[in-house]
Amino acid sequence: MIKNKFYVTTPIYYVNDTPHIGHAYTTILADVLARFHRALGDDVFFLTGVDEHGQKVQQAAEKRGLAPQQHCDDLAPRFSSLWKELGISNDDFIRTTEERHIRVVQSILQKVFDNGDIYQKEYEGLYSVAEERFITEKEAESGQFREVKVLKEKNYFFRMSRYQERLIRYIEENPGFIRPEHRKNEMLGFLRQPLTDLCISRPKSRLAWGIEIPFDRDFVTYVWFDALINYISAVGYLSDEEKFKRWWPASAQLIGKDILTTHSIYWTTMLFSLELPLPEVIFAHGWWLMGESKMSKSLGNVIKPLDLIEQHGVDAVRYYLMSEMNLGSDANFTLENFIKRYNSDLANDFGNLLNRVSGLIGKYFEGVIPGQGDLSEADREIAAQASTLGSRVEELVRQYKVDAAIDQIMELIRVVNKYMEVQAPWKLAKTDLPAAGRVLYVATEALRIAAVLLRAVMPDKAGRVLEILGVQASGLVWGGLESGVKLPIFPPLFPRIELEKV
């Protein structure tokens, strides 16, 4: 089998931010894709990390009386340990203050400077003393800023404008590059106006906490040539050419819709300047809207999605986030929806099916998985649907339709519940025990295949199902379930959430 490579990235999160549902969503999505692709046999590299430079970090560190690096060292684990909790299977975690990153950023700056794509220019603009940043005229008119003065500052600029035409052509010629499609159109719309060049530096007098620009020690580079470079510095650009060749270009760069411009325009033109290929896909997902009216701090009923993990488990939250959002649009996060999803899909359909089959096997076969025997017409239908599930799910995952892929799996679960109803092995057992055994084998084997695929979404719980069924077989071929295995007694995987308790 030819192995495809799959290199997936999340944005690097700003270390000073408190991790929230948004960070978790992007990262879980990347994890689910990574796990699906590993299950398909692809070679996977999954990168996430944190962005540690910039003014806010510098200020926050000062406030705490710490060196910025110390401050970052304290904060970075808030992300990395959350990912551990969430079962994230990233292969690397890059921090922009790491030596391996800084070196590459500086080499790149020098390279682009030598290309003639970085130049110095004096900039004059309105500057807010309180916020320590330049503001637009509109902002100044809004009256939100008290102390505004005109400030002149020299800075370095990246000649982004040079690549405008080329980028437009590229986007048009590669319709699958920016996804979903309406985001592509948004970017093409943006590119109808002339691109201005990008300010990429800050004088050290104003911002000390950054990567020093190699050709002008009085400056540090500001965000773009620092943060975005992580996607290539982490996989060996200018340091490990073999590794770099192996992984770049990225297969999928996942971002929230808010940083679409940054990635599809700044990042891509930077890559043009470096003469590197662009990522295959930049996918901008939507946002989770937090249930609106019903939540208010005064009512004291604010839901912190990450708290649900403690109550109902990581996998339930992962499942909810992945199944509820149509990738690319926004979705609403509400406790009601979460409970509905959990109860109907996980407790009633999936978890309960496991209990049905294992209960019957316990009752009529002393807990030992029966043999499948000669399949009837109805059995073969189930076997056929289960056997093709893998390829149907694969197709959907490759199209970034994760919710639809999950639905395909749950559809099999529903069909098996129906099959149980029609075959009624609890009745069959009294007249034709082997037939009952056959039905139970078929139902359980279908459940196994569903669990194998669900491991991408719920590594822990779906893995537990396979454990219970006593299978190492993670294959998707019919018949992986072994007869003769004794099933253990186990508590319900997904106990129903009773509304009264909530």
Added chain:
RNA sequence: CGCGGGGUGGAGCAGCCUGGUAGCUCGUCAGGCUCAUAACCUGAAGGCCGUACGUUCAAAUCGUACCCCCGCAACCA
């Protein structure tokens, strides 16, 4: 005329690109089953697919205009 997205049975969404009996999950009502986490299965009710024109033998699907929501407008996933 800044840009973009959306308006589909009670709720949440899919379908629209490549026109041709309106689909899914939840909820409601009735029935069935009783192996199971009061779960599971069947059936039913419920939609003029935002509005109006137009193209077409045929439009939720294409075109035009309008109305209403929501984002973005240069680092909050």
